[in-house]
Structures are given as C-alpha cells and as structure tokens.
Amino acid sequence: MTAAGPGAPAAGRRALRVPRWALILAQLSPALLVVGGLFAGGVGLGLAQSLGYLPFLGGWSWNLDAYRAVWADPAVRASFALTFRIAFLSTAAATVLGVSAALLVHRVGRFRSALTSVLSAPLPVPHIVGALCMLLLLSQSGLLSRVTRAAGLTETQAEFPALTADAFGWGIIAEYVWKESPFVAVVTLAALTGGVDDLVGAARTLGARPWQCFRHVVLPLISPSVAATSILVFAFTFGSYEVPFLLGRPFPAALPVVALQYYRDVDLAARPQAMALAVVISVLVAVLVAVYMALLGRLVRRAP
Amino acid sequence: MRRAAVAWLLAATFLLPLVPLATWAVSGQWRYPDLLPRETSGRGLALLVDPNSDVLTGLTTSLLIGAVVTVLALAVGAPAGRALGLYTFPGKRVVQFVLLAPAIVPGLAVLLGIQVFLLRYGLADTVAGVVLVHLVPTVPYVTLLMTGAFANFDVGYEQQARVLGAGPLRTFWHVTLPALRPSLAVAGFFAFLVSWSEYVLTLLVGGGTVKTLPLLLFAYVRGADLTEAAAVGMLLVVPPLLLVALLSRQLSGSPGAMVGLGRL
Numbered sequence: 001m002t003a004a005g006p007g008a009p010a011a012g013r014r015a016l017r018v019p020r021w022a023l024i025l026a027q028l029s030p031a032l033l034v035v036g037g038l039f040a041g042g043v044g045l046g047l048a049q050s051l052g053y054l055p056f057l058g059g060w061s062w063n064l065d066a067y068r069a070v071w072a073d074p075a076v077r078a079s080f081a082l083t084f085r086i087a088f089l090s091t092a093a094a095t096v097l098g099v100s101a102a103l104l105v106h107r108v109g110r111f112r113s114a115l116t117s118v119l120s121a122p123l124p125v126p127h128i129v130g131a132l133c134m135l136l137l138l139s140q141s142g143l144l145s146r147v148t149r150a151a152g153l154t155e156t157q158a159e160f161p162a163l164t165a166d167a168f169g170w171g172i173i174a175e176y177v178w179k180e181s182p183f184v185a186v187v188t189l190a191a192l193t194g195g196v197d198d199l200v201g202a203a204r205t206l207g208a209r210p211w212q213c214f215r216h217v218v219l220p221l222i223s224p225s226v227a228a229t230s231i232l233v234f235a236f237t238f239g240s241y242e243v244p245f246l247l248g249r250p251f252p253a254a255l256p257v258v259a260l261q262y263y264r265d266v267d268l269a270a271r272p273q274a275m276a277l278a279v280v281i282s283v284l285v286a287v288l289v290a291v292y293m294a295l296l297g298r299l300v301r302r303a304p
Numbered sequence: 305m306r307r308a309a310v311a312w313l314l315a316a317t318f319l320l321p322l323v324p325l326a327t328w329a330v331s332g333q334w335r336y337p338d339l340l341p342r343e344t345s346g347r348g349l350a351l352l353v354d355p356n357s358d359v360l361t362g363l364t365t366s367l368l369i370g371a372v373v374t375v376l377a378l379a380v381g382a383p384a385g386r387a388l389g390l391y392t393f394p395g396k397r398v399v400q401f402v403l404l405a406p407a408i409v410p411g412l413a414v415l416l417g418i419q420v421f422l423l424r425y426g427l428a429d430t431v432a433g434v435v436l437v438h439l440v441p442t443v444p445y446v447t448l449l450m451t452g453a454f455a456n457f458d459v460g461y462e463q464q465a466r467v468l469g470a471g472p473l474r475t476f477w478h479v480t481l482p483a484l485r486p487s488l489a490v491a492g493f494f495a496f497l498v499s500w501s502e503y504v505l506t507l508l509v510g511g512g513t514v515k516t517l518p519l520l521l522f523a524y525v526r527g528a529d530l531t532e533a534a535a536v537g538m539l540l541v542v543p544p545l546l547l548v549a550l551l552s553r554q555l556s557g558s559p560g561a562m563v564g565l566g567r568l
Contacts, residue, residue: 024387031384031403035443038436039406039414046417055420104311111308117552118315121322124544126501128518129325129537132525136324136534141336143324149337157336178321232408239410241504242518246525256412256504263416278413285409 043282050275057268066272076277078252086169086254087238090176095230097177098184099222105185106192116189120182127179131246134175138163164247171247172254180233184226191225192218235285255281325541328534348535359536362520365431369516370499372435377442377495378488384443385450390459407444412504414440419508427509434510438502442495449494453487493551497544 045055052061070076105115122130137143145160154160164171196218203213244254253261255277262274328334332345352359387393388400406414415437419428427433461483465475481488503518510516517540524533 020391021393024391024393027383027387028399030380031443031447032399034380034436034439035406036402038418038440039409040402041421042414042417043409044417045421046413049417049420056424101311101314104307104314108308108311115311115315118312119318120548121545122318124497124548125322125541126503126518126544128501128503128521129540130321132521132533132537133321133325135525136328136530137321143339146337146339150339178318182318235408235410239413241412242522246522256410259412259416260504263419274416278416281413282409285413289408 046275046278050272050279066276070273070276075251075258079255079258082169082252083255086172087234090173090237091230091234093177094180094184094233098181099188099226101185102188106189120186122179122182128242130175130179131243134171134247135164138171165249169248172244175243175247176237184229187225187229188222191222196221231289238285239281325534325537328530329538331531348531351532351535352539358520362515362517366500366517369434370496373438373442373499374492374495377439377446378492381443381446382450384447386454388451389454403447404444406440411441415505415508422509429510429513431514434506434514437505437509438499442498445494446491449487449491453484457483493547
C-alpha cells in the first residue's frame with residue numbers, strides 16, 4: 001500500500017543496502033591509512049627513536065640522553081633564537097603587509113582583478129626558486145647592491161650590507177615575506193568581499209569615523225581568516241628547510257637545518273638527537289598554534 | 305587616484321624579485337658593477353633542451369611524479385572529502401584533525417622518524433617512495449577542498465539518477481563527476497603544484513637517485529654558474545604561473561583554493 005514512497009523502487013531493486021557507517025568508513029579509510037599512517041607513524045616513531053629506540057640496530061634503552069645532548073649544544077641554542085626570530089618577524093611582516101595590501105586593493109575601483117593577479121604572482125613560485133631570486137637580488141653582488149653602487153651609495157660589494165648568509169637572517173625573512181604576504185592578501189580580499197562594504201556604509205551613515213569603521217566593523221570580520229592564515233605562515237616559516245639552508249649560514253642555522261645536520265651525521269649516535277629535534281619542532285608548532293588560537297579567540301570575542 | 309598608484313607600486317614591488325631571475329637566465333656575462341648584462345646568451349636556455357644534460361630527465365621525473373601524485377591524491381582525498389562534507393558521524397572532528405595536521409606540522413619533522421623504515425623496506429631511493437611521501441602534504445589539501453565541494457553538493461541528483469535506472473558507475477560518471485569537475489580541477493592543480501615544488505621530502509626519500517627539478521636546481525644554485533641556475537629556476541616557475549593563469553577563474557572563486565596556494 002505504501003510502495004509509492006520515493007525511496008521504494010531503489011530499495012526494492014537492491015535487497016542488500018550498505019549501512020551508512022560502513023560507507024563512511026570505506027570513504028575515509030584510504031586517506032586515513034596513507035596520511036594518518038605515515039603522519040602518526042612518523043611522529044610516533046620519531047618520538048620512540050628520540051627516547052632511545054634504535055630500529056634494526058637492536059635494542060631499546062629508554063632514556064632522555066638525546067634531549068640532554070641537544071639542550072647542551074650551543075648550535076641548538078643559537079638555532080632556537082634564530083628560528084623564533086625568523087618565524088616571528090616573517091609572520092608579523094607578512095600579516096601587516098598582506099592585510100594593508102588587501103585593504104588598499106579592495107578600495108581601488110578599476111583594474112582590481114588585474115591588480116590582484118599581479119599581487120598574487122609570487123604565490124605559485126616554489127620556495128626554492130624564491131630563495132634563488134633573493135640571492136640574485138639581495139646578495140652583496142646582487143642587483144640591489146649594483147643599484148646602490150650606480151646611485152653612488154656604495155663603492156664596493158663589501159660596503160653593501162650582508163643580507164644573505166648573514167647571522168640575523170634578513171634574506172630568509174625577505175623571502176618569506178615576499179612569498180607569504182600575497183597569501184595573506186588574497187585570503188583577506190576573499191574575506192572582504194562578503195558584504196563588508198554594506199556594513200561599512202551603514203556604520204558611516206550612523207556617524208562612525210574611518211578608524212572606528214576599521215576597528216569595529218572591518219577588523220572583526222577579517223580577523224578569523226587573517227588569524228588562520230598567519231598560523232599557517234608561522235608554522236611554515238618555523239619548520240621549512242630549503243630557504244634557511246640556501247639563504248642562511250651553517251651556524252647559527254634554523255632548527256630544521258640543524259635537525260638534518262644531525263640526521264646526516266656519519267656518527268649514528270647523532271640520530272636520536274636528530275629525532276629529538278624533530279619532536280621539539282613538531283611539539284613547538286603544535287603548542288604555538290594552540291596558544292595563538294586561544295589568545296586570538298579571546299581578542300576576537302572582546303572586539304565587538 | 306593616489307591610492308591606485310600606491311597599490312600598483314606595491315604590486316610591482318612583488319614582481320621585482322623575478323626580474324633578476326629572468327635576466328640571469330638569458331645573460332652571458334653579468335659581472336658585479338654592471339646594472340645590465342654585457343651580452344645575452346642562449347646558453348642557459350640551451351641547457352634546458354640539451355638531451356645530454358640532466359635537466360630533461362629531471363623534468364620528466366618531476367612531471368611523472370607530479371602526475372601520479374595528483375591522480376592518487378584525488379583518488380584518496382576526494383572520497384574522504386565526500387564523507388566529511390556530506391555526513392556527520394561520531395569522531396568526525398578527530399578525523400578532520402588527523403587529515404589536516406600534516407598540512408601544519410613541518411614535513412621534515414615527520415619524515416625523519418620513518419625514513420629508516422622506508423630505507424629498510426626498499427622504498428628509499430625509488431620513485432614509488434617519493435610518490436608515497438608526496439601524498440602526505442597533498443592529500444590534506446585535496447580532502448579540505450573536496451569537503452567544501454561536497455558540502456555544497458546535492459545528493460538528490462544522484463538519487464534521481466538511480467531512481468531513473470542508472471547504475472552506480474553511470475551515476476558517478478554522468479552526475480557526480482560533472483558537478484564536481486571545477487573543484488576536482490582546483491584540487492588536482494594543488495596536488496600537482498605541491499609535488500612539483502617539494503624539496504626536502506624528495507631529498508630524504510629519493511636522495512641519491514630520484515632527481516626532480518627542485519633537487520637539480522639546488523645543485524645548480526650551489527654550483528658556480530648563475531646563468532644555468534636561473535634557467536633551471538625559470539623552468540620551475542613558468543609551468544605553475546601558466547597553470548594559475550589558465551585556472552584563474554576557478555581559483556578566484558574559492559577561498560579554500562587560495563589557502564592551498566600559500567603552502568607551496
């Protein structure tokens with residue numbers, strides 16, 4: 001009597017119906033197997049090896065020796081300072097520059113899409129090519145140094161400040177800012193398109209000053225996207241290898257570079273120390289992301 | 305119109321670092337104080353098409369690995385995106401976290417732990433091993449983008465096709481695939497670009513034998529000839545820029561796509 005229901009014909013034809021949970025499991029398992037397996041496996045095995053597990057060389061001897069050795073190494077301590085400096089300054093500069101660029105471009109009437117295209121040109125450039133670009137632009141024999149010489153500001157290569165292979169990490173920061181501020185800018189622009197203009201218009205009509213509009217209307221609307229983006233930028237600049245390797249020094253080097261130096265040491269006893277650094281990098285990124293998100297959640301809640 | 309001028313100036317500044325790269329790639333002799341090269345030369349570009357150099361092999365390896373990674377990442381990531389986009393189920397947040405964490409935690413820190421096992425089980429120094437580790441950064445983005453795509457996908461169309469008598473395969477081919485084609489194109493584009501730009505994972509797993517273009521570029525940068533290095537650099541940059549230009553309409557429509565771009 002009730003066979004006229006919309007689901008009836010299909011159900012009648014197929015006696016065997018796959019339960020929903022099995023369907024979901026089947027759809028998720030390949031990704032969980034590949035990504036979860038390699039990722040969790042990598043983190044877990046790295047942790048085990050940092051605590052004294054030596055695979056295929058016989059033996060578990062649980063201890064914290066690797067962490068003590070790493071902590072005592074002056075190269076690691078110098079590396080901490082450098083890595084935090086690079087990640088912090090790059091993220092701050094990229095966020096400020098990216099958001100400003102987006103606000104500026106958003107208010108340009110004509111050619112906005114052309115302008116956005118030009119601005120996003122660095123996005124698909126691989127970081128390794130970006131590092132080469134910075135080398136050709138900023139090194140003491142680079143294009144900028146030649147321009148300052150032509151302008152009469154410097155006489156020789158040595159008079160141009162060392163921006164690559166320097167102890168501070170200027171070249172590394174420059175590469176990250178160049179690559180990441182367009183990233184912040186396009187995400188901010190996407191957040192700005194969703195009806196922000198109408199709200200700003202309403203606030204203006206109600207007598208808000210430009211700064212008040214920005215502080216109380218625009219900023220709360222874009223800050224979730226900007227926050228998420230700057231977390232990604234921080235995590236990336238903290239854990240990336242090729243840029244600090246090509247544009248920095250062997251000492252002090254960024255944490256990932258030091259980790260790989262340990263890992264490739266001919267002495268296998270340095271392996272657990274490499275693992276300890278890998279664990280420290282993962283944990284620091286995780287903790288920083290958590291702290292940052294908590295702080296920002298409070299800021300965003302207080303803003304309106 | 306001062307604002308427009310400032311905006312254009314800013315945008316032009318972002319193009320500036322590409323200028324010395326493009327110039328070096330075609331310069332013959334460009335010593336220190338010279339603002340422009342003394343002479344142009346096709347030496348760098350000739351290297352790119354020289355069958356005896358390692359660049360063509362590197363290009364083939366990069367394209368092969370990129371293509372295989374793209375297909376596999378889509379095949380693995382899109383179903384996961386479907387499950388996450390269409391259904392709510394217990395433990396969903398945990399699954400989302402596990403599938404997104406590799407996008408945030410640095411790949412190097414993850415790979416050091418399993419490298420010795422890849423070595424042991426014969427995956428190190430093979431193309432297969434490189435493809436496998438390239439899936440770790442690519443599948444999360446495909447999953448993320450496809451989760452968004454499936455959240456906006458109406459399963460009703462599939463049900464209608466089935467009611468009208470289409471089998472599962474025909475429904476997939478004629479209903480699901482056309483509806484999701486733009487999202488799949490963007491997701492595949494990212495998977496390819498992430499694989500195309502990857503350096504440190506390839507170095508650790510493929511080290512001696514699998515030489516992709518980024519590994520070759522590294523060697524050329526550390527060598528003496530900047531013209532050759534810049535030419536190889538241009539070879540690495542031009543395909544992504546062309547792809548972005550081709551896909552710009554789909555890309556600008558999706559904020560998720562832009563998040564993907566930032567991770568290259």
